[in-house]
Amino acid sequence: MKAEIIAVGTEILLGDIVNTNAQFLSKELASIGIGVYRQEVVGDNQARLIEAIDEALKRSDIVITTGGLGPTGDDLTKETVCKYFEMELELHKESYETLLSIFKRAGKEVTESNLKQVYFPRNAKVLANPNGTAPGAIFEKNNKIIVILPGPPKEMKPMYLNHVKKFLIPMGNGIIKSEVVRVLGLGESFAAEKLKDIIDSGVNPTVAPYAKEEDVIFRITASGKDGNEALDLIKPVKEAIKEKLGIDCYAEGENTKLEEVIGDLLINKGLTISTAESCTGGMIASRLINYPGISQAFLEGAVTYSNEAKVRTLGVSQDTLKRYGAVSEETAKEMALGLSKRTGSDISIVTTGIAGPGGGTEEKPVGLVYIGVYYKGQIRVYRQVFNGNREEVRNKATITALDKVRRTILQDNIV
Amino acid sequence: MKAEIIAVGTEILLGDIVNTNAQFLSKELASIGIGVYRQEVVGDNQARLIEAIDEALKRSDIVITTGGLGPTGDDLTKETVCKYFEMELELHKESYETLLSIFKRAGKEVTESNLKQVYFPRNAKVLANPNGTAPGAIFEKNNKIIVILPGPPKEMKPMYLNHVKKFLIPMGNGIIKSEVVRVLGLGESFAAEKLKDIIDSGVNPTVAPYAKEEDVIFRITASGKDGNEALDLIKPVKEAIKEKLGIDCYAEGENTKLEEVIGDLLINKGLTISTAESCTGGMIASRLINYPGISQAFLEGAVTYSNEAKVRTLGVSQDTLKRYGAVSEETAKEMALGLSKRTGSDISIVTTGIAGPGGGTEEKPVGLVYIGVYYKGQIRVYRQVFNGNREEVRNKATITALDKVRRTILQDNIV
Numbered sequence: 001m002k003a004e005i006i007a008v009g010t011e012i013l014l015g016d017i018v019n020t021n022a023q024f025l026s027k028e029l030a031s032i033g034i035g036v037y038r039q040e041v042v043g044d045n046q047a048r049l050i051e052a053i054d055e056a057l058k059r060s061d062i063v064i065t066t067g068g069l070g071p072t073g074d075d076l077t078k079e080t081v082c083k084y085f086e087m088e089l090e091l092h093k094e095s096y097e098t099l100l101s102i103f104k105r106a107g108k109e110v111t112e113s114n115l116k117q118v119y120f121p122r123n124a125k126v127l128a129n130p131n132g133t134a135p136g137a138i139f140e141k142n143n144k145i146i147v148i149l150p151g152p153p154k155e156m157k158p159m160y161l162n163h164v165k166k167f168l169i170p171m172g173n174g175i176i177k178s179e180v181v182r183v184l185g186l187g188e189s190f191a192a193e194k195l196k197d198i199i200d201s202g203v204n205p206t207v208a209p210y211a212k213e214e215d216v217i218f219r220i221t222a223s224g225k226d227g228n229e230a231l232d233l234i235k236p237v238k239e240a241i242k243e244k245l246g247i248d249c250y251a252e253g254e255n256t257k258l259e260e261v262i263g264d265l266l267i268n269k270g271l272t273i274s275t276a277e278s279c280t281g282g283m284i285a286s287r288l289i290n291y292p293g294i295s296q297a298f299l300e301g302a303v304t305y306s307n308e309a310k311v312r313t314l315g316v317s318q319d320t321l322k323r324y325g326a327v328s329e330e331t332a333k334e335m336a337l338g339l340s341k342r343t344g345s346d347i348s349i350v351t352t353g354i355a356g357p358g359g360g361t362e363e364k365p366v367g368l369v370y371i372g373v374y375y376k377g378q379i380r381v382y383r384q385v386f387n388g389n390r391e392e393v394r395n396k397a398t399i400t401a402l403d404k405v406r407r408t409i410l411q412d413n414i415v
Numbered sequence: 416m417k418a419e420i421i422a423v424g425t426e427i428l429l430g431d432i433v434n435t436n437a438q439f440l441s442k443e444l445a446s447i448g449i450g451v452y453r454q455e456v457v458g459d460n461q462a463r464l465i466e467a468i469d470e471a472l473k474r475s476d477i478v479i480t481t482g483g484l485g486p487t488g489d490d491l492t493k494e495t496v497c498k499y500f501e502m503e504l505e506l507h508k509e510s511y512e513t514l515l516s517i518f519k520r521a522g523k524e525v526t527e528s529n530l531k532q533v534y535f536p537r538n539a540k541v542l543a544n545p546n547g548t549a550p551g552a553i554f555e556k557n558n559k560i561i562v563i564l565p566g567p568p569k570e571m572k573p574m575y576l577n578h579v580k581k582f583l584i585p586m587g588n589g590i591i592k593s594e595v596v597r598v599l600g601l602g603e604s605f606a607a608e609k610l611k612d613i614i615d616s617g618v619n620p621t622v623a624p625y626a627k628e629e630d631v632i633f634r635i636t637a638s639g640k641d642g643n644e645a646l647d648l649i650k651p652v653k654e655a656i657k658e659k660l661g662i663d664c665y666a667e668g669e670n671t672k673l674e675e676v677i678g679d680l681l682i683n684k685g686l687t688i689s690t691a692e693s694c695t696g697g698m699i700a701s702r703l704i705n706y707p708g709i710s711q712a713f714l715e716g717a718v719t720y721s722n723e724a725k726v727r728t729l730g731v732s733q734d735t736l737k738r739y740g741a742v743s744e745e746t747a748k749e750m751a752l753g754l755s756k757r758t759g760s761d762i763s764i765v766t767t768g769i770a771g772p773g774g775g776t777e778e779k780p781v782g783l784v785y786i787g788v789y790y791k792g793q794i795r796v797y798r799q800v801f802n803g804n805r806e807e808v809r810n811k812a813t814i815t816a817l818d819k820v821r822r823t824i825l826q827d828n829i830v
Contacts, residue, residue, distance in 0.1 A: 015442025016634070024430065029430075108602075152626070282699070284697070289697065292770075300723075304716075356707070391705060
């Protein structure tokens with residue numbers, strides 16, 4: 001079976017957005033052994049979309065569209081597919097009721113324009129959209145399949161994964177699986193060097209490193225006649241990689257987040273944590289609180305961006321601030337000490353730094369961040385200089401601080 | 416003149432990389448008044464590429480390809496275009512000498528496979544590549560144009576900007592400019608409804624709404640014989656839109672962030688702010704601190720996720736917590752009051768809610784968030800229910816809370 005992916009949206013042809021949906025779907029289709037013959041992007045125009053669908057279905061068996069399911073007049077993917085397949089639209093009761101309840105929950109009236117989103121032909125399979133107001137659908141006619149999905153990735157992806165994937169698997173040619181091992185504290189080239197032997201000798205599975213925004217991942221990919229065969233091939237290679245990486249490997253999994261790893265560690269070991277943030281300004285706390293069960297462990301966070309707050313809430317001395325400056329090892333140390341006294345937590349993590357763009361000097365450049373860790377009576381301050389703009393410096397400081405927490409807990413010691 | 420962009424590369428069809436080149440070129444072409452009729456991606460396969468080029472040139476005047484100019488056997492874009500246009504390849508002296516010097520500098524011998532990169536037909540315009548070994552080229556025949564560019568963005572972009580753009584400008588239909596107006600507090604359909612007349616009557620400029628992750632934007636796009644003419648056409652429409660939207664329009668601009676708007680407001684009016692966050696757990700503070708000059712205005716943030724912290728740091732009464740619960744109007748009110756007492760700021764913003772996935776009841780569902788605003792002695796608590804997963808609920812609560820701050824300052828009153 002061959003498939004084509006058609007993105008519908010003038011905003012893509014204008015270059016206003018990148019078509020990341022095509023990548024997601026291509027990868028997914030490859031993973032179930034369905035080859036993508038072509039990707040296309042067409043504007044919000046019925047004649048052009050019909051032309052594109054017609055061409056694609058002459059070459060391929062399956063067309064997946066993304067976009068054009070919204071409430072406005074230029075959203076016309078569904079209407080166009082119905083016209084192409086000569087199917088009549090009628091009110092789809094279940095979707096209508098869902099739409100009503102969404103608007104009711106928000107305390108609003110359903111608008112006229114949203115109503116068109118719940119019309120579908122009787123012989124289409126309607127796909128519920130728990131993340132938006134536009135359901136998707138699967139159409140079949142003359143041995144050809146058209147799947148229409150919404151444009152926003154956060155609506156499109158779960159709809160594909162929860163409904164479309166299992167519908168398409170029987171049409172694919174074997175299964176390709178991949179697993180991911182995640183690394184912190186090592187750059188891509190260092191990590192890859194460490195695993196050189198494994199990477200070079202890999203055929204099935206193959207192993208490839210990728211530098212992500214926050215970490216480095218190794219993707220282990222195998223193909224098998226079914227999912228289990230592929231996974232059995234991956235397993236020993238994954239274990240070998242994890243052993244070679246040691247503590248630098250912090251997690252497995254496509255979407256595992258650092259805060260989940262730390263949340264699990266804190267809860268399992270019965271430890272409590274507090275935060276006091278200057279340059280990261282709430283980002284560390286915010287990440288920890290993303291972990292749903294964190295209330296057991298997270299005692300309190302302070303955002304002490306101003307000197308006054310550092311004095312008032314953490315008891316940093318005016319003298320220290322004057323002599324060494326707010327961005328200094330001494331201030332970081334007093335922040336960590338003051339915070340642990342205030343909350344009594346087992347672990348305290350604090351940051352103070354120069355996120356930029358201004359404020360840097362030769363001695364204390366933009367990107368300089370002191371990260372202080374208090375753990376069971378001991379304190380250690382790490383000095384780091386991060387590259388990037390304000391947001392990047394703050395992000396890297398947040399990740400590094402959280403990773404220090406992880407390493408401290410795992411080794412039951414200030415590292 | 417109409418153009419199409421064809422990316423050549425099996426790795427794109429496998430989903431291994433995102434086709435960001437198409438976005439860059441689309442935006443560039445739009446800016447010189449060349450409409451992109453379609454974007455396509457095809458694999459490294461001569462027959463399929465010929466098919467795609469042939470189809471595209473039947474619809475459009477210009478085809479720009481990216482990728483397939485490398486040294487390996489499956490790089491065949493140039494060879495395919497020459498076959499299509501029936502042109503003979505011969506050694507291109509200048510490119511050959513450049514190639515020699517690149518390899519000489521690296522202390523290496525030119526490989527056999529790199530040599531194929533410096534063969535071009537006599538009547539093509541060869542485009543030097545200072546960032547790689549693959550020159551690009553412009554082909555013209557029968558009033559049709561094909562431009563071939565390398566795949567890596569850092570080679571493709573300068574080649575387009577330095578050579579191709581000025582070649583294409585005379586073929587464009589004047590210059591197209593667009594501006595963006597940003598909206599908060601109204602969904603896409605409501606906002607579009609409000610501007611229905613302007614949207615429906617728009618020809619040049621056109622007005623189109625887009626739902627973004629955090630807000631809704633209206634893009635106003637006009638074409639003129641030059642940039643100024645286009646901007647002059649946009650201006651009155653933009654003003655009309657801003658007037659109709661009133662306070663719901665919070666900013667103009669492609670990348671303007673809410674925290675920039677609020678930071679400017681706080682600084683300009685000489686106001687100070689503090690935050691106390693339960694479910695948003697530092698996200699509001701973190702956004703505010705993203706504004707580089709915020710130290711003048713931001714007094715202190717508290718992350719009071721636990722009841723103990725709400726009592727200790729904000730002075731919320733145990734009795735209130737017991738009687739009404741941590742997620743209640745009463746608690747939000749006491750948080751706002753306690754915070755403003757503690758820091759003495761002009762504005763205090765607090766959140767307490769149920770971000771999920773657990774913890775919801777019928778009366779207090781997941782997504783329920785109380786947002787409390789203290790402003791110059793007055794307090795108001797807003798009750799909101801947000802859809803989505805934990806991260807989305809927290810994000811929406813953060814945006815909404817920041818928007819309440821914005822509205823409060825603008826109206827100099829609790830709204």
